[in-house]
Amino acid sequence: MIEEFKNRLEKEKEELLNEIQKIAIKTGNDFEAKETTTNTDDVSDVVDQADEFENFNNNEAILKELEKRLDRVDEALVRITTGVYGKCIECGGEIENSRLLANPAAKRCKKHMKN
Numbered sequence: 001m002i003e004e005f006k007n008r009l010e011k012e013k014e015e016l017l018n019e020i021q022k023i024a025i026k027t028g029n030d031f032e033a034k035e036t037t038t039n040t041d042d043v044s045d046v047v048d049q050a051d052e053f054e055n056f057n058n059n060e061a062i063l064k065e066l067e068k069r070l071d072r073v074d075e076a077l078v079r080i081t082t083g084v085y086g087k088c089i090e091c092g093g094e095i096e097n098s099r100l101l102a103n104p105a106a107k108r109c110k111k112h113m114k115n
């Protein structure tokens with residue numbers, strides 16, 4: 001069963017990294033949002049500063065969310081290697097399978113989940 005969750009997590013990580021690469025540039029161990037969206041070819045000269053600024057804000061917001069999810073996935077993968085995957089970090093009890101199926105990166109049982 002863990003193997004199945006591991007596959008799902010690795011797939012999700014790959015997808016997240018793909019998404020991140022579309023909107024951000026890797027700087028060392030970090031990512032920095034690109035100033036404009038990737039399809040700069042479509043951006044004409046008449047695009048004013050306001051639009052570019054808006055794009056930048058969007059990329060930053062999206063990047064933040066993607067990085068948060070990536071962190072959670074990474075953490076879950078580490079928990080698999082250290083053998084504590086599927087155990088609630090609050091009570092040490094088994095996390096329900098239905099919960100892991102809904103969210104393979106979950107680290108709390110249903111009783112202790114925060115949202």
Ligand SMILES: [Zn+2]
Pocket residue numbers: 088089090091092093108109110111112
């Ligand atoms: Zn618990």
